[in-house]
Amino acid sequence: MADIHFDYKLALAAIEAGADKIRLNPGNIGARENVEAVVRSCKEHHVPIRIGINSGSLEKDIHEKYGKPTAQGMIESAKRHVKILEDLDFHDIVLSFKSSDPILCLEVYRQAANEFDYPLHLGVTEAGTVMTSAVKSTLALGPLLLEGIGNTIRISVNGDASLELPIVKELLKDCGLKDDVPNLIACPTCGRTAWDMKPVVDEMESWLQTIHKPITVAIMGCAVNGPGEAKHADIAIAGGRKEGLLIRKGQIVEKLDQSEIVDRLKKEIENY
Template sequence: ISIPLVADIHFDYRLALASLDGGADAIRINPGNIGGNKRIESVIRKALERNVPIRIGVNSGSVEKEILRKFGGPTPEAMVESAMRHIAILEDMGFYAIKVSLKSSNVLDTIKAYRLISQRTDCPLHLGVTEAGTLISGTVKSAVALGTLLLEGIGDTLRVSLTRDPVEEVKVAYEILRAVGLRSRGPEIISCPTCGRCEIDLFGLVEQVEKALVSLKSSPKIAIMGCVVNGPGEAREADIGIAGARGQGILFKKGKLVKKVREEELAETLIREVMKRYGN
């Protein structure tokens, strides 16, 4: 593969050693379940030899037992204490290529944990909500937690966790970054909710256009509106768009009419115009 390979290690420290020997570009260890300090130290020594960074990945479900007793459960404070303990272990051995994550399935706990640790360390922070859930609920939880933190300037990398194809996770992550103004890649599609004026298959139209433009790297704002009454006006900030009606619709750019288009040609016309102007 041509992208960095990160080995995510649980329970057996020997898997971390084998991954490092096998050429992993980074490893993630979960300190609460990988074993005692000697095992952690053996992984650190190997990572130093290979010049490979380590992510300390603390999850609410794997905080050390004594820390759980101290805080009465996997609280944000408990996760931070676990992370700081293991940062110290690595730094005491002269290892500083560290990234940290503190993940909970609870949105508010996740936000609080990252806020707390951002005040205690300069290590890069990897954001995420663990076990976020299905496409809809997981997207909402990830957007709220990660979006909040990113807008506060907290976080260096992120991962969206969904019970879904990983491709969908990447799409959601990109949209979160776009929404908070940190990164744009691919078109931004704006479309209206259906109402009594909509007389076309708006759902199918949006899906067809979205699939056709999935490989587009530039980031035009594309409007797909369900009627010609308010469509162009409401989407006047779009670079290009279509508004549908029974039998025919219109193609517009920056809110201005370009031409009328037959209903069955709306998607094809929009895709062609977008690729002509914004194609890779």
């Protein structure tokens, strides 16, 4: 998707270059003929336009009317941009409403779902680091997904964009909307933990990103409560001093040397 601001010629160039979608607010690219040129090109190439409303860049009169970014103001702004496209008989529209405030995002998307029949792209903007983004995005987007609101989604992370997809997949899985993502369970450790399990959990979490099947994997810190706590997992390891128990569907099937745990876990998962 090409993100276009102010210069309609960039939109035309992006469409010609093969962009699948453009993000553009038609009220921000100047004269009506500029908008008409973009609409003609989008129709010709079957390219949808995503109207992106951001709480930090609302029109001056809307900001003055409401005094601060509000859901009502964001909806009002969207209606203006939508009308411009609809007046040109263009209806291949996607809408997004973004803020760094997760509660505002939750509120505005709920209103948008009632106000518009167009697809909604969900997201929290300027969400921050991996940790803060995951928290804010889950707070805002989780309830929306559970309510059936939203058609596409992005979880924005400052820095490495490759970190975004695992969070999205995890959120969709936990909302029951994606069934080809492994579920990794790991205990928080306690006084009974007798092995360094964190490197194993980290390696398995990364490796499981390559697996596309609905399997629950548990990595537990001890052989006392571990087998019972992991009984609902498909494959589990309950670690101990220099060894670990391999568990399938709640049944202990083998005792492993600690050095074997990672390779054996991967093999069990691949063969599941």
